[in-house]
Amino acid sequence: MNDSLNSISSLLKTMDSILIFPHINMDGDAMGSSTALCLALRKMGKKTFVMLNEPIPKNLDFLECGCSTYDENILDDVQLSLQIDSCGMNRIYGREVAWERGRIKGCIDHHASGINDIKYNFYRTEPKTAATGEIIYKIIKLLGVEISLEIANCIFAAITTDTGNFQHTNTTRNTHEIVAELYDVEGFDSKTISALIYDRQSKEAIKMESDVLANLEFYSEGKIATGEITQELLKKNGCSMNESEGIIQRIMSIDGVEVGCLFKEKDQKVIMVSLRSKHHTNTAAVAAKFGGGGHLRASGCTMNMNLQEAKEKIIPQLIIAVEK
Amino acid sequence: MNDSLNSISSLLKTMDSILIFPHINMDGDAMGSSTALCLALRKMGKKTFVMLNEPIPKNLDFLECGCSTYDENILDDVQLSLQIDSCGMNRIYGREVAWERGRIKGCIDHHASGINDIKYNFYRTEPKTAATGEIIYKIIKLLGVEISLEIANCIFAAITTDTGNFQHTNTTRNTHEIVAELYDVEGFDSKTISALIYDRQSKEAIKMESDVLANLEFYSEGKIATGEITQELLKKNGCSMNESEGIIQRIMSIDGVEVGCLFKEKDQKVIMVSLRSKHHTNTAAVAAKFGGGGHLRASGCTMNMNLQEAKEKIIPQLIIAVEK
Numbered sequence: 001m002n003d004s005l006n007s008i009s010s011l012l013k014t015m016d017s018i019l020i021f022p023h024i025n026m027d028g029d030a031m032g033s034s035t036a037l038c039l040a041l042r043k044m045g046k047k048t049f050v051m052l053n054e055p056i057p058k059n060l061d062f063l064e065c066g067c068s069t070y071d072e073n074i075l076d077d078v079q080l081s082l083q084i085d086s087c088g089m090n091r092i093y094g095r096e097v098a099w100e101r102g103r104i105k106g107c108i109d110h111h112a113s114g115i116n117d118i119k120y121n122f123y124r125t126e127p128k129t130a131a132t133g134e135i136i137y138k139i140i141k142l143l144g145v146e147i148s149l150e151i152a153n154c155i156f157a158a159i160t161t162d163t164g165n166f167q168h169t170n171t172t173r174n175t176h177e178i179v180a181e182l183y184d185v186e187g188f189d190s191k192t193i194s195a196l197i198y199d200r201q202s203k204e205a206i207k208m209e210s211d212v213l214a215n216l217e218f219y220s221e222g223k224i225a226t227g228e229i230t231q232e233l234l235k236k237n238g239c240s241m242n243e244s245e246g247i248i249q250r251i252m253s254i255d256g257v258e259v260g261c262l263f264k265e266k267d268q269k270v271i272m273v274s275l276r277s278k279h280h281t282n283t284a285a286v287a288a289k290f291g292g293g294g295h296l297r298a299s300g301c302t303m304n305m306n307l308q309e310a311k312e313k314i315i316p317q318l319i320i321a322v323e324k
Numbered sequence: 325m326n327d328s329l330n331s332i333s334s335l336l337k338t339m340d341s342i343l344i345f346p347h348i349n350m351d352g353d354a355m356g357s358s359t360a361l362c363l364a365l366r367k368m369g370k371k372t373f374v375m376l377n378e379p380i381p382k383n384l385d386f387l388e389c390g391c392s393t394y395d396e397n398i399l400d401d402v403q404l405s406l407q408i409d410s411c412g413m414n415r416i417y418g419r420e421v422a423w424e425r426g427r428i429k430g431c432i433d434h435h436a437s438g439i440n441d442i443k444y445n446f447y448r449t450e451p452k453t454a455a456t457g458e459i460i461y462k463i464i465k466l467l468g469v470e471i472s473l474e475i476a477n478c479i480f481a482a483i484t485t486d487t488g489n490f491q492h493t494n495t496t497r498n499t500h501e502i503v504a505e506l507y508d509v510e511g512f513d514s515k516t517i518s519a520l521i522y523d524r525q526s527k528e529a530i531k532m533e534s535d536v537l538a539n540l541e542f543y544s545e546g547k548i549a550t551g552e553i554t555q556e557l558l559k560k561n562g563c564s565m566n567e568s569e570g571i572i573q574r575i576m577s578i579d580g581v582e583v584g585c586l587f588k589e590k591d592q593k594v595i596m597v598s599l600r601s602k603h604h605t606n607t608a609a610v611a612a613k614f615g616g617g618g619h620l621r622a623s624g625c626t627m628n629m630n631l632q633e634a635k636e637k638i639i640p641q642l643i644i645a646v647e648k
Contacts, residue, residue, distance in 0.1 A: 165489035166503070167518035176504035179490070183497035194491035195602055200579040203546070210537040213530050222527070255524040278519055 003122040005135070008108070009142035011122065012041065015080045018048045019102060023086035024093050028161025028197065030085040031056065031063045033108075033132040036154035037084060038067040040145040049074055053094045057242065062196050063157055065150050072098035083107035085132035085158075087125055108135055130170040133158025137178050152185040156193050164249075165194075205243040208233060212247050212262075216254075219315060223322050225251050226261040226315065228307065231268075241266070248274050259283065259322050261314070263307055271303045271310040281324070286317050327446045329459070332432070333466035335446065336365065339404045342372045343426060347410035348417050352485025352521065354409040355380065355387045357432075357456040360478035361408060362391040364469040373398055377418040381566065386520050387481055389474050396422035407431035409456035409482075411449055432459055454494040457482025461502050476509040480517050489518075529567040532557060536571050536586075540578075543639060547646050549575050550585040550639065552631065555592075565590070572598050583607065583646050585638070587631055595627045595634040605648070610641050 012018075020038055022030035034050045041048040050068040072095070081102025083092060087109040092099055099105070105120040112127040126135055133155045140151065147155075159179060163171045166179075182188055212227045219226070229244050241264055251260040259281050264272040273290070275283035277297045284299040290313070292301020303310040336342075344362055346354035358374045365372040374392040396419070405426025407416060411433040416423055423429070429444040436451040450459055457479045464475065471479075483503060487495045490503075506512055536551045543550070553568050565588055575584040583605050588596040597614070599607035601621045608623040614637070616625020627634040 160491070164518075165491060167484070167489060167514055167522075169513055169515040171507075171514050173504045173507035176500040176507070180497045180500035180504065183495075183500070189493055190491055190495050191493040194488075198491075199577045199581075199602060201577050202579055203540075203542070206537050206540070206574070206578055210534045213534040214538070216527075216530070218527070250530070253523045253525050254530055255526055257523075278523060 002126075003106075003124050005124065005138055005142055008106070008122060008124055009139055011104075011106075012080075012139070012143060013044070015104070016046055017075045017077050018046060018080045018082060019075065019078050019098060020048065020050045021081065021083045021086060021092045021095060021099060022050065022052070023083070023091040024054065026052075026054065026056070026060070027085075028060055028063070029110075029131045029133055029158040031060050032154040032156075032158030032161070033136045034084045035063050035065050035067045036133065036140065036151045036158070037082075037136050039065060039148065039151050039154070040140040040143055042067075043145050043148075044143065047075055051095055051098050059197050059200055059245075060157070062193075063154055065154070072101070075101075078102045080104045080106065083109065084136070085109055085111070087111065087123060108132060108139070110135065128172075130168070130172060130175045131159045131162035133162070134175060134178050147182070147185050149185055149187045152182045152188050153193050156182055156188075156190060157197060160190075160194065161197065201246075202239070202243060204238045208237040208239045208243065209247050209250065211237065212244075213250060216251065220319050220322050222254075222256045223258045224261065224315070224318050225254055225257045225259070226263065226311070227251055228263045228265070230265045230307065248276055252276050252278060259318050261318060263310060265307050266302075268306055269304055271305065271307055273301050273303060273310065273314060275299045275301075275318075277322075281318075281322050283321070286314070286321050289317060290314065326450075327430075327448050329448065329462055329466055332430070332446060332448055333463050335428075335430075336404075336463070336467060337368070339428070340370055341399045341401050342370060342404045342406060343399065343402050343422060344372065344374045345405065345407045345410060345416045345419060345423060346374065346376070347407070347415040348378065350376075350378065350380065350384070351409075352384055352387070353434075353455045353457055353482040355384050356478040356480075356482030356485070357460040358408045359387050359389050359391045360457065360464065360475045360482070361406075361460050363389060363472065363475050363478070364464040364467055366391075367469050367472075368467065371399055375419055375422050383521050383524055383569075384481070386517075387478055389478070396425070399425075402426045404428045404430065407433065408460070409433055409435070411435065411447060432456060432463070434459065452494075452496075454492070454496060454499045455483045455486035457486070458499060458502050471506070471509050473509055473511045476506045476512050477517050480506055480512075480514060481521060484514075484518065485521065525570075526563070526567060528562045532561040532563045532567065533571050533574065535561065536568075537574060540575065544643050544646050546578075546580045547582045548585065548639070548642050549578055549581045549583070550587065550635070551575055552587045552589070554589045554631065572600055576600050576602060583642050585642060587634060589631050590626075592630055593628055595629065595631055597625050597627060597634065597638060599623045599625075599642075601646075605642075605646050607645070610638070610645050613641060614638065 022034040078101040087107040106122040109125045110129045260276040262274040287299035287301040290301040346358040402425040411431040430446040433449045434453045572586045584600040586598040611623035611625040614625040
């Protein structure tokens with residue numbers, strides 16, 4: 001059973017040394033929420049770090065705020081290991097040793113998956129909350145810590161990235177109410193944060209996006225659009241695969257496209273597939289056929305075959321799914 | 325002096341026949357605000373229409389809601405002619421005859437310009453409000469009309485387009501507070517509206533965008549990026565110029581780009597120039613040198629010369645401005 005925000009806040013008040021674990025393949029919500037909580041706990045005089053084992057993506061670097069560490073022995077004693085925007089050992093892959101150091105273990109998350117997996121001392125998961133940043137905001141208020149500009153920036157980044165700039169269906173009244181309060185923080189400027197997150201793409205990434213968009217394929221009378229990022233394309237443009245964020249949204253912006261599919265060639269035998277749908281198509285069901293998963297409208301899978309084989313396997317399934 | 329929202333609402337209650345005028349080259353705020361007010365006034369039993377003389381852009385077609393007309397004689401008697409998101413005769417170009425039919429004239433706007441020009445019976449301009457949709461929302465509440473789903477959709481569209489999805493600096497606490505309330509309306513779903521506005525680009529427009537992005541030019545060590553849409557490019561892709569919305573934002577998303585400039589070749593002797601800046605550069609001052617204008621960070625001008633000549637004139641000015 002979910003613990004209350006009150007009981008979690010009370011517990012946090014009694015802890016002096018805390019390691020915070022955002023999920024692997026961190027996003028704005030994982031990193032923003034983790035750092036916001038870390039900053040708040042530090043203001044209370046606690047020893048706290050955000051434990052990482054991967055580099056922070058360039059567009060989220062401003063969410064570091066001196067909080068993160070790669071050193072699993074940074075604290076002599078760890079009273080609490082706390083997962084943020086994450087619930088389950090598979091989500092903190094590679095950081096198990098540091099995790100086990102915490103005498104108490106808990107998680108605060110808004111994902112629906114992983115709940116059955118929980119053997120922690122406490123947890124809070126709110127699948128109807130748009131971003132973990134919203135939960136963290138409430139906890140910081142309960143802790144009695146003033147929202148500083150850095151904390152406000154982290155919370156805004158967490159919420160705006162996970163809601164697709166307040167456009168996704170997960171956005172609620174509460175989402176906007178919390179963000180409204182951030183505007184009371186001296187110096188807060190949404191544009192500054194937004195430009196840091198979205199307006200630092202490399203010229204090379206823009207060229208790559210241009211190449212992908214110029215070579216889309218369409219199926220089912222345009223209801224399905226597919227794009228491909230091959231190793232050759234990355235090499236030609238001098239890009240890495242993690243610079244492909246955002247391309248799938250561009251594909252989804254096309255009129256009449258219900259399903260978007262982006263093939264990412266990790267190597268000649270491994271194809272990562274991102275799936276999106278606009279309205280009715282259950283992309284998670286298609287991804288599940290190939291060992292993947294996700295949400296109804298956003299999912300993915302990894303296929304151990306070459307690009308041509310992957311396309312031949314998945315496109316017919318998408319055609320069936322989109323016509324349902 | 326600005327009239328109060330209370331006095332404007334009281335006046336609206338006494339009017340039975342009202343023509344509403346959104347500004348020319350309508351955007352989401354002009355059309356969303358106009359239709360929202362029209363729907364509210366109709367709920368009060370009034371004869372009201374949104375007076376247009378241009379087609380509604382495809383991505384805003386859902387904001388029509390049976391409210392608009394092109395017939396300047398649609399009402400036998402016009403008690404009030406009301407500009408929305410607009411203040412000044414130049415903003416309702418081509419609809420002067422219909423405008424003059426109103427025995428009382430007023431405007432409700434959030435633009436700073438045009439205020440000196442006002443000779444109307446009443447006006448309300450709020451330059452610090454992000455969208456006219458916010459002002460209209462407050463007026464509808466004062467009128468005592470319940471916010472229907474259609475009205476909520478119009479208000480959301482008005483606000484989300486004028487704030488760049490709540491990312492622009494013009495966004496305030498009040499913006500989010502109003503949108504929070506829209507979530508109380510039965511059936512309201514931000515994603516539906518957002519998909520209608522942003523996710524109906526033609527395949528051809530995506531190809532054109534791809535071509536523009538593949539051929540950007542950079543100046544001042546990458547601080548300036550320029551793109552071009554020629555008639556030849558439009559022809560090649562089967563696009564019209566008004567499908568180029570959004571390309572300038574893609575240019576601005578590039579790391580290190582402080583100034584973005586998009587040249588649109590209307591014909592061989594007329595080049596429309598859109599200018600944007602990220603931080604400090606005063607693009608309005610550059611546009612003003614060529615008879616244009618706008619805001620600090622977003623402006624434009626029209627140059628009566630060919631593309632090459634326009635580039636040779638404006639790029640050196642941008643280089644000076646960006647280095648300031």
